[in-house]
Amino acid sequence: MSLREFLKKMEKEKEILHIKDSVSTRFEIPFIMKSFDNQGPILIFENVRNYKTKVVANVCGTRKRICASLNVGEDGLYRKLAEAWRSPRKPKVVEDGAVKEIIEKDLSKIPILTHFERDAGPYITSAVVYAKSIDGNVENVSVHRLQVLDKKRLAIRLVPRHLFSLWQTAKETGKDLEVAISIGLHPAVMLAASSPVPFGVNEFDVANALLNNGLRLVECEHANAHAPADAELVIEGKISAREEVAEGPFVDITGTYDIQRRQPVVEVLNVMHRKDYVYQALLSSGAEHKLLMGLPHEVLIWEAVSKVVPKVYAVNLSVGGSGWLHAIISIEKQLDGDGKNALLAAFAAHPSLKHVVVVDSDINVFDPCDVEWAVATRFQASEDLIILNNVRGSTLDSSADQETGLTSKMGLDATKPFTKPKERFERAKIPVGGEIEKLVGKFLAH
Numbered sequence: 001m002s003l004r005e006f007l008k009k010m011e012k013e014k015e016i017l018h019i020k021d022s023v024s025t026r027f028e029i030p031f032i033m034k035s036f037d038n039q040g041p042i043l044i045f046e047n048v049r050n051y052k053t054k055v056v057a058n059v060c061g062t063r064k065r066i067c068a069s070l071n072v073g074e075d076g077l078y079r080k081l082a083e084a085w086r087s088p089r090k091p092k093v094v095e096d097g098a099v100k101e102i103i104e105k106d107l108s109k110i111p112i113l114t115h116f117e118r119d120a121g122p123y124i125t126s127a128v129v130y131a132k133s134i135d136g137n138v139e140n141v142s143v144h145r146l147q148v149l150d151k152k153r154l155a156i157r158l159v160p161r162h163l164f165s166l167w168q169t170a171k172e173t174g175k176d177l178e179v180a181i182s183i184g185l186h187p188a189v190m191l192a193a194s195s196p197v198p199f200g201v202n203e204f205d206v207a208n209a210l211l212n213n214g215l216r217l218v219e220c221e222h223a224n225a226h227a228p229a230d231a232e233l234v235i236e237g238k239i240s241a242r243e244e245v246a247e248g249p250f251v252d253i254t255g256t257y258d259i260q261r262r263q264p265v266v267e268v269l270n271v272m273h274r275k276d277y278v279y280q281a282l283l284s285s286g287a288e289h290k291l292l293m294g295l296p297h298e299v300l301i302w303e304a305v306s307k308v309v310p311k312v313y314a315v316n317l318s319v320g321g322s323g324w325l326h327a328i329i330s331i332e333k334q335l336d337g338d339g340k341n342a343l344l345a346a347f348a349a350h351p352s353l354k355h356v357v358v359v360d361s362d363i364n365v366f367d368p369c370d371v372e373w374a375v376a377t378r379f380q381a382s383e384d385l386i387i388l389n390n391v392r393g394s395t396l397d398s399s400a401d402q403e404t405g406l407t408s409k410m411g412l413d414a415t416k417p418f419t420k421p422k423e424r425f426e427r428a429k430i431p432v433g434g435e436i437e438k439l440v441g442k443f444l445a446h
């Protein structure tokens with residue numbers, strides 16, 4: 001299963017817009033991506049100025065397309081992801097793969113985008129990085145942004161998680177950490193790589209479970225690493241044990257500039273790609289970024305809150321909350337107080353959460369007006385509000401302490417209280433027959 005097979009399927013479903021005009025990798029393509037961001041189509045830039053390669057963008061830009069890539073309805077999505085996390089399957093390692101068709105020395109022919117005005121330079125944003133621990137016992141796959149320093153060097157942002165630990169351990173023994181940086185992958189691989197599975201779980205195994213055993217890997221040529229055999233492009237490299245540079249500034253998920261930090265350098269060993277490869281771009285802070293990063297955490301919240309209330313109907317890490325900092329959760333509660341337990345469970349499940357609203361099942365968590373209506377008519381700050389001070393949150397929030405990640409959090413229980421008569425909270429209806437509904441439907445269709 002590859003990106004291009006998925007693109008073929010999306011072409012049939014008219015989910016792709018081809019842009020044939022000549023456009024530049026510097027700001028022009030990102031501007032067009034941003035213009036089509038909200039619920040927009042997949043974009044294929046066929047004529048990239050000064051490059052021979054096409055660029056594809058916004059592949060995972062809607063929930064609908066993510067579901068289509070996993071052959072699952074929206075109601076089955078969380079369950080499917082959670083099952084794959086719990087039952088990873090080793091993919092087959094094959095001798096040869098399409099990604100090895102062409103070998104190059106450096107990055108100079110890749111149409112890497114420069115996205116925002118004050119970004120430090122061109123950045124690779126859809127890179128799935130594989131590494132193995134020095135003792136060979138742990139394999140890890142995760143998504144990282146990579147700043148282009150020159151045609152043989154990249155700076156990699158390592159958030160203190162799994163790849164960071166592997167690099168730290170290698171560094172302590174004075175060794176560089178070899179990596180395979182894969183670009184242009186099936187959405188299932190992107191989702192698996194952004195999944196919060198425990199240290200020690202190989203996210204390629206999760207991807208293979210999501211693809212019903214459809215993932216195949218190859219050994220890299222120079223790095224002691226694996227990459228998907230059907231990837232569009234793979235950069236082999238090693239994360240230096242010695243060399244660090246100032247990485248950033250760079251726009252992250254909130255649409256603001258992330259601060260500059262000392263980060264390690266990746267030395268490029270070689271580049272391999274399919275003969276007619278397409279370069280996959282991703283707009284940081286765009287819908288695709290929010291979905292890939294946020295959606296797997298909705299699953300964590302769904303699982304955690306399900307343990308404290310009878311039923312969780314829906315979870316939305318909302319677009320306005322940058323797909324990361326705000327959650328709206330619709331639940332069925334048994335007793336008053338369950339709403340607050342749901343809030344606490346959500347905060348524990350996703351430590352970056354800052355504001356959470358829990359609502360009843362009649363509220364559409366994806367409609368901000370509906371959620372605001374629930375807050376307006378069902379919520380009393382004196383009783384239904386939780387504030388937590390000096391807790392760890394996200395360093396991506398400009399209003400938090402971005403070095404320590406310390407922040408304040410707020411939870412709103414906007415579920416109907418059982419202590420008041422039900423009728424008071426009822427949404428008023430106008431009683432008409434199906435024919436009038438049909439009539440309205442006909443007009444709305446025009």
Ligand code: MN
Binds near residue numbers: 142162
């Ligand atoms: Mn991991």
